[in-house]
Amino acid sequence: MTTNGPIPVPSQTRADRVRNVALVGPSGGGKTTFAESVLYLTGELNRAGSVAEGTTALDHDDIEKRLGHSVSMTVASTTLADPSLLGRPDPVRVNLVDTPGHADFVGELRAGLRAADAALFVVSAVDGVDAPTRALWQECAAAGTPRAIVVTHIDQPRGDFASAVQECRESFGAGVQALYVPDGDTLVGLLSGTAYRLDADRRHRSRSETATVPAADRDALIEGIITESEDDTLLDRYLGGEVIEFDTLVADLEKAVARGAFHPVVPVVPTTGLGVPEALELIARAFPDPREHPIDLFSPAGATLGPIDFDGPLVAEVVKTTTDPYVGRVSLVRVYRGVLTPDSPVHVSGHLSAFSGLDRDEQRHPAHDLDERVGAVSRPVGANLQPVARAVEGDIVAVARLAHAETGDTLSDPTQPAVLPPWTIPEPLLPTAVTPRASGDEDKLMQALARLQAEDPTVRVEVDPDTEQMVIWTVGTAQLDVVLDRLRTRAGVEITTHPVLVPLRETIRSAADGLGRHVKQSGGHGQYAIVEVQVEPLAEGNGFEFVDRVVGGAVPRQYIPSVEKGVRQQLERGVTGHPMVDLRVTLVGGKAHSVDSSDAAFQLAGALALKNACSTAGVQVLEPVDSIEITVDDEFVGAVLADLSSRRGRVRGTAAVGAGRSQVQADVPAVELVRYAADLRSLARGSGQFRREYLRHAPAPDAVLDRLQAKS
Incomplete structure (x- = not known):
């Protein structure tokens, strides 16, 4: 292995020599430092990153530098070429996809998992496994x-590798077994019986055959491998006292890992490099290659083409979109099939709404099909881009000048367009109303928000037609802070936030009669219209009915539509300022003048008649109520139920939805859910998720009404 610079990238790498690996784990666990230690080992970096410095080579965004943790997915590509490290003779290209650990950026995590074929889960030996870690x-x-799994921070005073492995096994299942154990500045392989140590340069590994292997740990590992083996005779042979060959155990371990049935654990100290070569060997030998990533293919018209084959023309996917102030829009692309070259034509298909079936996705990400020409194609190493002549199946590359491609879009050969079904994008459930501080910045704000939505599909922007507020929906408060920061630093727009208003409605309390009189004589042509109506409440959800029961021509037929129009206009305005619903208005009489009556006069009279009737019937203000489903760890169900009660929620039921998880169903007034995305995360320590859907409008209690009216 060279130590003088990056390993040259082969012009074309076979798919079986590519490993796409997502680094997953909570913030502060050491994912980015591990990635930098890998890049140092392979010569991509001249130094190893250090968390203590407050900045690392992969956390290159200004916001990430300030926060000290990742807020977006980052890819670092490198090549492993030292056979002594790989346990195989051929070089292997590894694309490390560093994902954020904060729950607000789960959309970036899901994109990273889509781009990768396997995950290296990072757990801190100090912090152990908590609710956010289980959620990841x-x-x-x-x-x-x-x-x-790699366990970091084993060199810290409170770092206990054995306890961390036990916690992982209890939380993640019996398939978790240690593959190596630490012994001072060496790692002991439980199967090989060999101790491994990094030399002073941290780029070469030495071995010792004199290691002491903990028998209990070795037995547990062998039993775990045999349990997951596809060879049904292996367990009987082992129980019969037969010694199972080393090569057989290794082969079964690698197959079980690739199937997702077994999760070996490697202790790692990224700052010194201990355990990094062993983790890379595991990646190279046991993780699946890109052709083992099953995914279906569709035509742009929606026809199912079946599982993707790997012998056809280009099929790739945009897994992330960023905007560079110098380069412009840059798309991070995972190639599934074929070859992508600079300056080549591609067909761009975006059909997120077609797969999700959600109207709001249709608005946020409308379906589109068009041809574009790609710009430069580069291999990403964090913030740095290294141009390449071609990208082949399995590669993850940065592509410039795709002006219309958005995250989740499919790139394919223009002669054979295709569509990949999108991954599930988390629904943003935290609303924040915003306005630009400077007058005249409205257009600049809308353009900046459009760019942000193209970069991050988990951000939604809408103008509420009822409250006329511009609302930014995010997954949580941390993501909101990032959005506001980027609006300020990238677009130069300072933002003021406001409380989010809920759309109130009105209805009547009882039946009543009303009279509308619009008579004006000011010389010359006057205005004359008298309208008599009856109003009565309708059942919830029945909207509005207009009934004509005029007899004897009291209101001429040509003016009856004018009366209805005036009534409907007053319904939209309401009596106390909110649209009216669920009532019937019956026109029963009135008077007209042969000269002074007009369409406008009867519109005004109809509106006055409705207001007069409502003053007698009484007005009830209605607030929106949502149906919600909350999924949390069982230990937090009691706290969630108590909290729902404080929010005026009506619990409809609870049910188990998996090992240690429960779902709570309830109806809750929408005003009580404005900050619920953040409150639930705090209440359930990061383990809670919820969905909400508008259910109905219901009468608002007087005590709540005062608060709602004050906000409006």
């Missing part, structure tokens, strides 16, 4: 991603 593991499981 569940994300990997939901994506069907094979996983191995």
Whole structure:
């Protein structure tokens, strides 16, 4: 292995020599430092990153530098070429996808899992496994991603590797088994019985065959491998006292990892490099290659083409979109099939809404099909881009000048357009109303928000037609802070935030009669219209009915539509300022003048008649109520139920939805859910998720009404 610079990238790498690996784990666990230690080992970096410095080579965004943790997915590509490290003769290209650990950026995590074929799960020996860590593991499981585990911080005073492995096994299942154990500045391989140590340059590994292997740990590992073996005779042979060959155990371990059934654990100290070569050997030998990533293919018209084959023309996917002040829009692309070259034509298909079936996605990410020409194609190493002549199946590359491609879009050969089904994008559930501080910045703000939505599909922007507020929806408060920061630093727009208003409605309390009289005589042509109506409440959800029961021509037929129009206009305005719903208005009489009556006069009279009737019937203000489903760890169900009660929620039921997880269903007034995305995260220590859907409008209690009216 050379130590004088990066390993040259082969002009074309076969898919079986590519490993796309997502680094997953909570913030502060050491993912980025591990990635930099890998890059140092392979010669991509001249120094190893250090968390203590407050900045690392992969956390290159200004916001990330200030926060001290990742807020976006970053890719670092490198090549492993030292056979002594790989346990195989051929070089292997590894694309490390460093994902954020904060729950607000789960959209970046899911994009990273889509780009990768396996995950290296990073757990701190100091912090252990908490609720947010379990939530990240569940994300990997939901994506069907094979996983191995590295345990960091074993060199810290409170770092206990054995306890961390036990916690992982209790939380993630019996398939978690230590593959190596630390012994001072060496690692002991439980299967090989060999101790491994890094030399002073941290780029070469030495071995010793005199290691002491903990028998209990070795037995547990062998039993775990045999349990997951596809060879049904292996368990009987082992129980019969037969010694299973080393090569057989290694082969079964590698197959079980690739299937996602076994999760070996490697202790790592990224700052010194201890354990990094062993983790890389595990990646090279046990993680699946890109052709083992099952995915279906569709035509732009929606026809199913079946599982993707790997012998056809280009099929690739935009997994992330960024904007560079010098380069412009840059798309991070995972190539699934074929070859992508600079300056080549591609077909861009975006059909997120077609797969999700959600109207709001249709608005946020409309379906589109068009041809574009790509710009430069580069290999990403964090913030640095190294141009390449071609990208082949399995590669993750940065592509410039795709002006219309958005995150989740498919790139394909223009002669054979295709579409990949998008991954599940988390629904943003934290609303914040915003206005630009400077008058005249409205257009600049809308353009900046459009760019942000193209970069991050988990950000949604809408103008509420009822409250006329511009609302930014995010996954949580940390993501909101990043959005506001980027609006300020990138677009130069300072933002003022406001409380989010909920759309109130009105209805009547009882039946009543009303009279509308619009009579004006000011000389010459006057205005004359008298309208008599009856109003009565309708059942919830029945909207509005207008009934004509005029007899004897009291209101001429040509003016009856004018009366209805005036009533509807007053319904939109309401009596106390909110649209009216669920009532019937019956026109029963009135008077007209042969000269002074007009369409406008009867519109005004109809509106006055409705207001007069409502003053007698009484007005009830209605607030929106949402149906919600909350999924949390069982230990937090009691706290969630108590909190829902304080929010005027009506619990409809609870049910188990998996090992240690429960779902709570409830109806809750929308005003009580404005900050619920952040509150639930705090309440359930990061383990909670929820969905909400508008259910109905219901009468607002007087005590709540005062608060709602004051905000409006």
